[in-house]
Amino acid sequence: MSVLSTPSPAGSSPRRHELAGRVVVLIGGGSGIGLRVAHQAAAAGAKVVLGGRTPEKLAAAAREVGEAATWQTVDVTDPRSIESFFSACDRVDHVFTTAASYRVGPMLKLDDADAASPFTSKFWGQYHVAKCAAPLLPPDGSLVLMSGAAGARPPAPAPAYAACNAAIEGLGRGLAVELAPIRVNVISPGTVDGNLWAQRPAHERDASFTQYRNDTLLHQLGTEDEIAHGVLFLFTNGYMTGSTIYPDGGYTLR
Numbered sequence: 001m002s003v004l005s006t007p008s009p010a011g012s013s014p015r016r017h018e019l020a021g022r023v024v025v026l027i028g029g030g031s032g033i034g035l036r037v038a039h040q041a042a043a044a045g046a047k048v049v050l051g052g053r054t055p056e057k058l059a060a061a062a063r064e065v066g067e068a069a070t071w072q073t074v075d076v077t078d079p080r081s082i083e084s085f086f087s088a089c090d091r092v093d094h095v096f097t098t099a100a101s102y103r104v105g106p107m108l109k110l111d112d113a114d115a116a117s118p119f120t121s122k123f124w125g126q127y128h129v130a131k132c133a134a135p136l137l138p139p140d141g142s143l144v145l146m147s148g149a150a151g152a153r154p155p156a157p158a159p160a161y162a163a164c165n166a167a168i169e170g171l172g173r174g175l176a177v178e179l180a181p182i183r184v185n186v187i188s189p190g191t192v193d194g195n196l197w198a199q200r201p202a203h204e205r206d207a208s209f210t211q212y213r214n215d216t217l218l219h220q221l222g223t224e225d226e227i228a229h230g231v232l233f234l235f236t237n238g239y240m241t242g243s244t245i246y247p248d249g250g251y252t253l254r
């Protein structure tokens with residue numbers, strides 16, 4: 001008998017929250033990791049709502065996902081835009097936010113506005129998304145926050161960006177305490193060979209990819225689907241809250 005088919009003692013089966021019939025909001029879901037979460041959640045029977053700033057991109061992404069998907073524009077740097085986005089949502093069961101736009105670099109080279117940009121966009125953006133989504137979430141709903149491996153192991157001088165990711169992991173723990181039984185978790189991926197890096201100059205991308213492969217235990221980049229798979233795990237495992245998972249090929253350990 002396989003481990004999976006071994007009967008559980010009465011009352012000990014895991015609390016699973018199936019995605020069938022649920023509504024999953026993906027802010028940043030018009031591309032990259034968020035779009036792969038949309039595909040996986042739709043395949044599991046969920047409805048998905050895609051958010052972002054560019055209507056054409058969102059419409060194309062929704063067409064790609066199929067009839068399970070709808071979309072609305074939102075800018076996570078504007079709290080009123082986030083309020084208006086959620087006021088148009090009839091139902092919300094799970095939320096994941098990849099939306100962020102920021103500059104990174106050394107403290108001695110960046111001006112203060114650029115140094116603050118990861119906080120403005122990625123930290124406060126997700127904070128305001130959580131604030132607007134929380135009153136709509138059912139007790140078995142969940143939030144997944146996006147961090148990044150640079151928070152635990154900065155690959156290059158970018159201290160404000162590293163601090164922002166570490167702060168998001170703290171935010172996840174703090175929100176898990178405040179919002180229980182709604183579950184709040186964080187995903188902190190390593191470098192992913194996907195849409196984000198495809199937009200960057202080839203020489204910068206190649207150098208970062210080579211460094212990342214050398215610096216991980218698995219000598220591989222991540223894929224958007226591998227990160228999306230981790231997000232679905234956090235949506236559906238009813239005993240996960242206040243945790244950060246690190247799909248990074250062993251980068252932070254190494």
Ligand SMILES: NC(=O)c1ccc[n+]([C@@H]2O[C@H](COP(=O)([O-])OP(=O)(O)OC[C@H]3O[C@@H](n4cnc5c(N)ncnc54)[C@H](OP(=O)(O)O)[C@@H]3O)[C@@H](O)[C@H]2O)c1
Nearest residue numbers: 028031032033052053054075076098099100148192195196
């Ligand atoms: N890819 C990686 O290697 C990696 C690794 C670790 C962490 N991360 C984190 O993952 C997130 C990026 O996700 P991704 O890799 O899937 O990149 P992506 O494909 O660029 O996705 C980001 C999405 O967010 C939207 N967006 C950007 N700024 C926004 C704003 N102010 N308001 C609303 N939407 C906004 C973008 O669309 P519009 O521009 O049309 O709005 C885009 O669709 C970032 O937080 C990044 O730090 C990525």
